[in-house]
Amino acid sequence: MLGKTYDSEVCSMARALEIVGERWSLLILRDALFAGSSRFGEFQRTLGIATNVLSARLEGFVAAGLMERRAGADQAGAPEYVVTAKGRDLVPAIVALTQWGDRWAAPDGPPIEYQHATCGEPVTSQLHCAECGVVDDPAEVQARPGAGMPAEFLAHRRALRRR
C-alpha cells in the first residue's frame, strides 16, 4: 500500500492507487482473478516476487478488503487468498490498462484476451457517454468537480497552478 503518499489529493484515482498502486499489486490481483492463483506459494513461484514483498501485499489486500484469507484445504494447510467483490471491481481498470499495453507495447499482438464467460466473445473496456454512447476519442473527455470536491480545495489548487 502507498498509504498516505497521496494524502493531500482529493481524488478517487489517488485513493485507488494508494490501495493498488504499489509494485506488484495489480499483477498479484491479475493472477488471483484470471490465472487461478490463491496460495502464497502459487503467487510466489509464478511471479518470482520476493517473499517479504508478496507477504506485505497480501496482508495489505486483506486489510483493505480486497481479499479474504481462508483456512487452507491443501495438504500443507496453506491459507487461500480469495478476491472479494471490492477486489473484483478492479477488473475494469485491469482491462483498460491491458488494452493500453496491447495497443502501445505489444508488437507481437495481445498476450491475453478477455472474454465473456457466458458467451466466449471478447470483452473490452469502453468509455461511454450517457447521451452519445461509446466515446472513441479520449480527447473528448473532460473533468469537472463532483459532489465530493470541497470548494476550498479546488480554489487552492487553481491558485497554486497559476502562481
Add this chain to the structure above:
Amino acid sequence: MLGKTYDSEVCSMARALEIVGERWSLLILRDALFAGSSRFGEFQRTLGIATNVLSARLEGFVAAGLMERRAGADQAGAPEYVVTAKGRDLVPAIVALTQWGDRWAAPDGPPIEYQHATCGEPVTSQLHCAECGVVDDPAEVQARPGAGMPAEFLAHRRALRRR
C-alpha cells in the same frame, strides 16, 4: 519508470505499469490531461512532489512518448510538457481507476466527474461484450491466451503454479 521490474511477465498490463506504474506517474498525467498543467512548476506546486521525482517522471514520459517537450512561451521560458496521443490513450484506465475509488473510497461522493466535451453528459468506463453489450458483473470476465502469448511461456507458468 519501473523499467525491467516486470521483465519476466508476458502481459500488456505489466508493460503498461512499467511505463506508468511508478509513484506519481498517473497523477502527473491526470493533471496534464484534466487540470491544465503543462509546466514543471505547475506540476510541482499543485502536487507538492519532490523536484527530482517530478523531473524523472517528466523525462521518462518524454522518453516513452507519452509527452512532448516544447520550447517555453511563458515569461520564464519554461518548456511545456504536452500529452501525446499515446499518453491520452491512458484516459480509459484513469477513468476506470477513478470509478473504483469513487465506489470504494469516496464516502463524500465523487470529487471529480468526467463529462463528454461535446454534450456535457457524464462519461463512464464500461466493460463491453462484442455479443451481449455492457457487462455489469466483473465476475463474468475471463482471460484466455491471445496471439502474442508464447505457448512455452504459458506451459511454464502453469507448471510453476501447480508445483
